[in-house]
Amino acid sequence: MLTLEPWALLILPLFFALGWIAARIDIKHVVADSRRLPKAYFQGLNFLLNEQPDRAIEAFNEVVRVEPETVELHFALGALFRRRGELERALRIHQNLINREDLPAPLKEQAMFELGVDYLKSGLLDRSEEIFKRLSEGARREEALKQLLEIYQLEKSWDKAIELAERIPELAAQHEVAEFWCEMAENALIRSKTDEARRHVQQALSLHRQCVRASIIAGDIERKEGHADRAVEAWLRIEQQQPEFLALVASRIAEVYKGMGRQAEGMQLLKGFLSRYPSVDMLDVVCQQVVEEEGAQAAYDFAIAELHRTPSLIALNKALEARAAVTPAEQLADLELVKKLVKAQTQRLAxxxxxxxxxxxxxxxxxxxxxxxxxxxxxxxxxxxxxxx
Ligand SMILES: [Zn+2]
Structure with a gap:
């Protein structure tokens, strides 16, 4: 049972009194704070809660006019609208801020930055670029340059992206700049400028030796120029870089070997890759090769052996396709049903x-x-x- 010393009974009322005073002080603060906020602030909140954002913006504008320090409120609102995809409204809020004569320079710069992001999200890249170019000379230089680099990538202005990334190395990682060079190389290859493409590939590799994409394009260049052997050589370098990416060039390798009249050799090469680096994409290409070289029954046996080694629905689908090719027409109905079901599943998984x-x-x-x-x-x-x- 709780027992109290007599002296404690004297202290208890003192605690109550202290609590009462503390509560009074808190309430006074709240009342004083709310008195400091203009009425328009509450109107704005009310409009916002009632899903009337345009009227809310008007009310909050009034707040900023009366109490310039509440400008943070506008930034918060702008961010909110942008997140909800209401870019028009975000744009209007930031534009309003910029148009204000009395806004201190750092806040104006912040509003400009936000406006640049609004334009970027709206797909108005040239306007966004203009703003971030201007801001890249001010206090927000680094952030603005990052946005500029993003714009160049969206515009696919790879030469500008490279120039900027080389000028300010901390903006992008080496492997990213290597990707910019790969984009340049692919564009050159499309225009049949193979020498130019080759130079870009070299740039990519000099920045990032493990750049698989550069090796793929290097092979594509050789192939375009009719050098099948050299094309294969370039693609095979992927094994030293990141071997799991060999699956991406499996069909290219098969085609080139076929073109040279050495299809069986190509098939053996790919079978070797498949045994070392199991991959359903590689399996797909090898199965096709086995069908063409050794017939449907051999392809079925091969697919079943692979299915035992690395079981997956995608591999099962391959095996069923091969099975269907060697099944007599009168027994095909059941198999077709299973095949259809498995295929539906593998599409989701592939x-x-x-x-x-x-x-x-x-x-x-x-x-x-x-x-x-x-x-x-x-x-x-x-x-x-x-x-x-
Ligand atoms: Zn992603």
């Missing part, structure tokens, strides 16, 4: 997955279309990745 943001894509990307990260796609299908984990 996506490339960005390891940075998790975005899934049917095709392979060097730069994620969702999060803009370079080289964030492993050359593996989602099912393979799930099986590895």
């Amino acid at each position: 996506r490339y997955t960005c390891k940075s943001c998790g975005f899934k894509a049917r095709q392979f990307y060097w730069r994620c279309p969702a999060c803009s990260e370079w080289e964030s796609y492993p050359p593996k299908r989602s099912e393979e990745l799930a099986l590895i984990q």
